[in-house]
Amino acid sequence: MKLLKIVVILFLSVVYTSNAQKINVADYGIEPGKDVTLEVNQLIESLKGKKDVTLFFPKGQYEFYPENAIEMYRAVTNHDNSLKRLAIPIFNFENFTLDGNGSTFMFHGKICPITVKGSTNTVLKNFTIDWEHSFVNEMKVIENNVEENSFVAEINSGKFDFRVENNQILFQHYDWEDVIGQNIAFDPKTKAPIWQTRNYALNGKGKAKVVKLDNVKAKFTNITKVTPPVGTVFATYGPSPGGNRFAQAIHLDQSKDNFIENVTVFAAGGMGVIAERCENITLNKFIVTSRSDRNFATRADATHFLGCKGLIKVENCLLEHMMDDGINVHGAYIKVEKYLGEKTFLCEISHKQQWGLVFAEPGDKIMLTSRETVLPIYETTVTKAKILNEKRVLITVSDVPAKMPTGPLSFENITWNPDLIMRNNTIRDNRARAALITTKGNVLIENNFFSSQMHGILIEGDNKAWYESGGVRDITIINNTFDNIGYGSGEHYPLFAAPLFLPNQHIGAEKYHHNITFSNNKIKSYNGLLVHAFNVIGLKVEGNEVELSTKYPTGSKLPTVSLDYCENVSIQKNEFRNFSWPLKVEKSENSTSIVVKKNKGLSKK
Amino acid sequence: MKLLKIVVILFLSVVYTSNAQKINVADYGIEPGKDVTLEVNQLIESLKGKKDVTLFFPKGQYEFYPENAIEMYRAVTNHDNSLKRLAIPIFNFENFTLDGNGSTFMFHGKICPITVKGSTNTVLKNFTIDWEHSFVNEMKVIENNVEENSFVAEINSGKFDFRVENNQILFQHYDWEDVIGQNIAFDPKTKAPIWQTRNYALNGKGKAKVVKLDNVKAKFTNITKVTPPVGTVFATYGPSPGGNRFAQAIHLDQSKDNFIENVTVFAAGGMGVIAERCENITLNKFIVTSRSDRNFATRADATHFLGCKGLIKVENCLLEHMMDDGINVHGAYIKVEKYLGEKTFLCEISHKQQWGLVFAEPGDKIMLTSRETVLPIYETTVTKAKILNEKRVLITVSDVPAKMPTGPLSFENITWNPDLIMRNNTIRDNRARAALITTKGNVLIENNFFSSQMHGILIEGDNKAWYESGGVRDITIINNTFDNIGYGSGEHYPLFAAPLFLPNQHIGAEKYHHNITFSNNKIKSYNGLLVHAFNVIGLKVEGNEVELSTKYPTGSKLPTVSLDYCENVSIQKNEFRNFSWPLKVEKSENSTSIVVKKNKGLSKK
Structure with a gap:
């Protein structure tokens, strides 16, 4: 019996090997120390239609710039939809593994590191995602004056330019400027949001005065309710919605069996992992944290899952120093705008940062829900979902109530609700x-x-x-x-x-x-x-x-x-x-x- | 002989009739006096794959709103690329006729009336395109005071709201506000830009003061160099690029044999007709003008043609009161960013409002051109054009010069240069x-x-x-x-x-x-x-x-x-x-x- 088992295993192993292809990116001119975006895009495109592919990066730091990256209009839930440049687009693959072998993928400017769409059994492992210039701006208080409610802050450790115009500080980024926008004060002792952080909310209106002192420092007067203690580090990260969430680190979209393992995210212009309409997602040893010379990590949540199903398993992860929640698992209520008859509802995606969401497809069970009590009313099955635009969709169902309920209504998708296991994770020192x-x-x-x-x-x-x-x-x-x-x-x-x-x-x-x-x-x-x-x-x-x-x-x-x-x-x-x-x-x-x-x-x- | 000819004609006529289909939109619930956008979208979609279709609108005024319109990310040359809602999308049709029979298509908000893409032999005839609220804001000077360099203006004939904030007038539109942005003063006597119009350029900076007097009138002080005479009508139309060109009236895109006949455009948030990479375009009795209760027509050119070929024929047209040129026929110079070897050039589309342009496809003859003398250097043929993103494209050619020229280089497309006949047209009373x-x-x-x-x-x-x-x-x-x-x-x-x-x-x-x-x-x-x-x-x-x-x-x-x-x-x-x-x-x-x-x-x- 034992022998037979080994034979069977060997046989399977042989079959697997014969189909699988391990590609060393170095064979395609992809080397550390230069912009490899075009070459990586082209290599992945050349693999279209292949199964069981491992893209292997010899250990090193690879640079990704937006100029030559492929581009698509992308709706990314809980982010700002836009034309996005994509560094590593994993679209419609089966059994695709991205193995960084401990490499750092270093990004510059507005570019989205990894997008998985329409794929099955994707493994992302052994790499770090970072940006040369984090999307979170840091202002460290080095002097203060409680009497005049002012402080002097060092801007981004003096590493990046800024300017001051009309009493507003403008942080220079790759090809854009950030205003302060959303912000939060951290305590250097705890490396976490400071006690009573709301007192230190930066508010540029009214009597606030900002003066650039030199290329490293600026002085702020009357910009907070309470003068922040010396050592306080402000995280500022631009306006939302419509500004600061344009470059998530990893987007899993309409894909099945997704594995993220041994991956670290030091920065992102959005979330660390955002997944929508995916079945089965495993995160193991996924880390969101700040790089040693910085205090903050991602501009938004470490991980976020909307309208998924199957099992989400999050184990052995460290999520800290991000500007929003550690994990969020949820669905979406979409508004019934009008019942058009013939079992068809004109519906509208309610939240701007959910526009473009695939709410439902034929076969999904959905629940007609009151928008007053938010309680379920009637369960039915989708037979057709015709997307009109990012906001609106026509949903046709198998059955409707004999008498249509009055009052404002929504739909909730019942099929796409995942199980969740969270085990041995640390989530700390983050906003929210x-x-x-x-x-x-x-x-x-x-x-x-x-x-x-x-x-x-x-x-x-x-x-x-x-x-x-x-x-x-x-x-x-x-x-x-x-x-x-x-x-x-x-x-x-x-x-x-x-x-x-x-x-x-x-x-x-x-x-x-x-x-x-x-x-x-x-x-x-x-x-x-x-x-x-x-x-x-x-x-x-x-x-x-x-x-x-x-x-x-x-x-x-x-x-x-x-x-x-x-x-x-x-x-x-x-x-x-x-x-x-x-x-x-x-x-x-x-x-x-x-x-x-x-x-x-x-x-x- | 004569008899035979008649028989042949009859026979052809029968053949034609048997294939052709005339659809009366009234049979599909499309009626004047209500929002027909969804129904028109759905009807056109149901015709996919059909040839020789005439969409016939019984005479009336049909309303189009953006809420339920289909949406696509659209690059439209000389406009602002964006996600656009489309009222009448004519995509991949053969022998499609849109016959308005004298109807008015009345638009509301941000929606693009007609888009023709990938189609052959498209006829657009017998209708008027108008917007409830023109994209050009009108301010009519009803009083002035030369001593204090001020004037009182009536805003949009009192028909639409406006507000004043921080000395800036904000014109309320369907779901947005316009600042003054680009503007020009017209003389009511000539119905054309006023003599020395530059003296009356509205400039909101410095000492300018704007006060709302009531729901119809505002007072402007020190906003022009010279005080405008009573009767002057200002056209203001927002910032460009990146603001005021998001809704052209008719977009002809990569289509062959396009006919526009008996069509009037009273307003557009962009150009009247913008055509790119089209072969053969005939405009006959195409009119761009202001509606009788307004002074201005489109926000940009009446007609504009980029990278077309075959024959452009413009006859019996009246183009007036628009905010830019009557007609513009040209190609594009795109920048050679780098020669990558293997007969492949990394190229960049130079102008923001040309991003997304299909510059060339395999088979096109293109000319390597100096960017210093703008003179031709070397003609070759495209074998591959790989679009990377809106801005950049990899162009592979059949032959390259034995020695690559030094100095900055461009490509110009030689194949896509149209012949042009302009006959019996009137172009007048426009800016530019x-x-x-x-x-x-x-x-x-x-x-x-x-x-x-x-x-x-x-x-x-x-x-x-x-x-x-x-x-x-x-x-x-x-x-x-x-x-x-x-x-x-x-x-x-x-x-x-x-x-x-x-x-x-x-x-x-x-x-x-x-x-x-x-x-x-x-x-x-x-x-x-x-x-x-x-x-x-x-x-x-x-x-x-x-x-x-x-x-x-x-x-x-x-x-x-x-x-x-x-x-x-x-x-x-x-x-x-x-x-x-x-x-x-x-x-x-x-x-x-x-x-x-x-x-x-x-x-x-």
């Missing part, structure tokens, strides 16, 4: 949240370390701001460490589960989120906050250990556990240590079947 | 020139009426500003009327033939333009100017009658005939009547074989 999870798939979040500026894990969903669907069905968050979560303002929770309601939206008969388990996590907390839940049925918060941390000012006016319109909730066996103020449970009158018991250090009321 | 002609084809301009703000006919070509090729070979301009040409500044000529040289460009051994005949034209002239020629071999200016006009201030410091680096020139039998100042011929020392004789009213020197 560690993780946003709104998928109907089975989710396991285990053995991770989270320490972000806002909420730890946000289970939100909204149909009026970002239009990120949808209500969850099965989330398990166990054995993680939450370290001093929410240090940006002090008012955030390790777990915050609540759809975002805006005016004219209200609760309905059903609950929005279902079945969330938050157990056996270890929490270091300066504010004593644990869970905020609204509109949830089935919430288990058990066996968590919460210990006081004095890293930030302690205390909070908010309840440790907040329950609003919740049902079937168990808050049990949690232990709170060393807190010097009462930790409360607050529950609304319309919450039902709530069990709070056997907790240590938690007030009963 | 009546006609710009730079094609190597045979050109006949006969029996036209020209009265434009700048030169009458400009035969230019340049390889450093607009990159419009190329040197002409056979131009005949006979029996036309030139009426008070150049009234914008008084310094323009009925015929101005000279390549535009910029610093570092200089004459070479050969002449740039060849064989221009300008004969038997009737010229009404306040400035006595006739012809300016530079770098021309073979120029015949004979039998023209030039008569003094007192419509504008008379006289000029410029020579009536100016010859610089010209050869084989005949200035004969021209007659100048009623001029009270000496009309001179000025020729450079490097001009040779110049015959000036038998002219009446022209000084010998």
Whole structure:
């Protein structure tokens, strides 16, 4: 039996080898130390139609410039759609492996490193993505004057030019200038957003004065509410939407079986990984961090997944110093503009940064949803989806309700909801949240370390701001460490589960989120906050250990556990240590079947 | 014999009828008085693959809105490339006729009326293209105060909103705002640009002050050099490039045998007709003019042709009140960035508004050209053209010079140079020139009426500003009327033939333009100017009658005939009547074989 097995393995191995092709890019004039964009584009194009190809880069630093790169109009969700230059376009391949062998791919200007579209079984491994000039501008406070509310800052360590015009600093980039735009102050001691960072928001309006002192330094007066301490490092990253998200590092688009392994992203003019309408994505040892001579990484989220299915597996990753969330997994609510009859709906993609999204294709199950309660109304199947333009699509379905519901309606795609496993990851020292999870798939979040500026894990969903669907069905968050979560303002929770309601939206008969388990996590907390839940049925918060941390000012006016319109909730066996103020449970009158018991250090009321 | 002929005709007619299909759009729910964009898009899509189709619109006014229109990223030469919504996309059809039967197609917002691409034998006839809200903003001076250099203007006849912010007027459009941007003052008496219009250029900088008086009127102080007279109407049309040319009326793209007949364009956010890489274009009774309640027509040229071949025939057209030239026929110089070896050149499209142009395809003859003398060096044939991005293309040719020329180089496409017949047209009362002609084809301009703000006919070509090729070979301009040409500044000529040289460009051994005949034209002239020629071999200016006009201030410091680096020139039998100042011929020392004789009213020197 054993022998037979070996023979079979050998046989398979032979078959595999005979089909596979390993291409050493050095054989095609692709060498470190020069612009290889044209050659890489041409080599990949020459491989069209081939299967089982490995593109192997001998270790070195390869330069990529936009001038000769191929170009396409690309809609990239959560980014700014535009004509984009592409360095490594992996389109319609089967079994394509990009193996950097430890190389650095160094980018210059407006160019998108890696785009995978229409491909199956793509492996991206063993390389670093970096930009000569990061998209995040750094301003380090080297002097300050509290009396006149001014400070002097060193601009991008003196490495890149800037100018000042009309009291506005303009950072010179490859072939454009950035204004300050979005910005956030970091604390050099923690390498994370500074405590009460909102006080230091750079605001160029009104009495603000900016003076260029020399080629390295500028003086800013009255540009912040509170004078920033010496050492503060500002990250500024331009206006959004419509400005600062034009060059993601890796875009996975309508592709199946995607593997990213041993890949580091030091910078990006957008997200580290953005995936849309993909089936099965594995990230292993994917790192987003700042380069040693810089303080910040990507302009936006480290990883982001919209409308995927199958399994998203994120393991052994380090995501830090980015300007937005660590991970976000969600779908999209699209607006029903008008029912045209004949089972056809004129629909509109709601959020500008989702325009161009492939919302649904024939065979997808979609859910007619109220835009008032954000609750499901009627499930049906897409038979035709005719894209009119980036914003609008005609969707024809197999069945419609006998009587069309009144009130504003949306569709949510039910088929494209992935399962998610997050294990052994570290997400820290970033602006915003560690993780946003709104998928109907089975989710396991285990053995991770989270320490972000806002909420730890946000289970939100909204149909009026970002239009990120949808209500969850099965989330398990166990054995993680939450370290001093929410240090940006002090008012955030390790777990915050609540759809975002805006005016004219209200609760309905059903609950929005279902079945969330938050157990056996270890929490270091300066504010004593644990869970905020609204509109949830089935919430288990058990066996968590919460210990006081004095890293930030302690205390909070908010309840440790907040329950609003919740049902079937168990808050049990949690232990709170060393807190010097009462930790409360607050529950609304319309919450039902709530069990709070056997907790240590938690007030009963 | 006669009988046989009839039988044959009948037979052909039957064959034709059996293939042809006339579609009445009313049968598809397309009716006047509502947004028909989606229905028209869908109807045209349903016709894909059909030949010999006539789309017939019963007479009426049909509305087109952008919301449901199909969308494509479109590079449109001499316009702003962008994602464009298309109302009537005629892509890859054979023998397609659009018959409006006298209808008006009324557009709203950012939407492109008609795009013909990859089609053969397309007929567009019997309709009017208009916009509810013109792209040209009108400001009519109703009061002025010379002492404080101010005026009060009525904005768009009070029909559309505007606001004032930071001393800047912002015109409200469908879903955007326009700043003043490019602008020109018109004289209500002539309905044409005002005499010395440059004095009235609106300049928002410095001491300018703008105040909104009410919903109709605003007051402007110190916004012009000279206070405009009451009655002056300003046309303002936004910034260019990168702003005001996003919605041409008709785009003919890579199509053969194009016919436009009985079509009127009252407005466009760009040109009336822009054609690129088309073979054979006939315009008959094509009208660009302002609607009766407005003063201005299109934001840019009435008609414009880049890189076409075959015959362009423009007859019986009226082109007036547009913000740029009446007609422009030219090619493009693209820059040789680098010779890569293996007969392959890395080339770059030089002008931003030509990006995305299909410069050449295999089989095209192209000319390697000096960028210093703009003279031809080496003719070869394209074997491969690989577009990298909007700007760059790899061009492989059949043969290269034994020794590659030094100095900056360009390519010019020799194959795509059309013949041109212009007959019985009126071009008048527009900003800029009546006609710009730079094609190597045979050109006949006969029996036209020209009265434009700048030169009458400009035969230019340049390889450093607009990159419009190329040197002409056979131009005949006979029996036309030139009426008070150049009234914008008084310094323009009925015929101005000279390549535009910029610093570092200089004459070479050969002449740039060849064989221009300008004969038997009737010229009404306040400035006595006739012809300016530079770098021309073979120029015949004979039998023209030039008569003094007192419509504008008379006289000029410029020579009536100016010859610089010209050869084989005949200035004969021209007659100048009623001029009270000496009309001179000025020729450079490097001009040779110049015959000036038998002219009446022209000084010998």
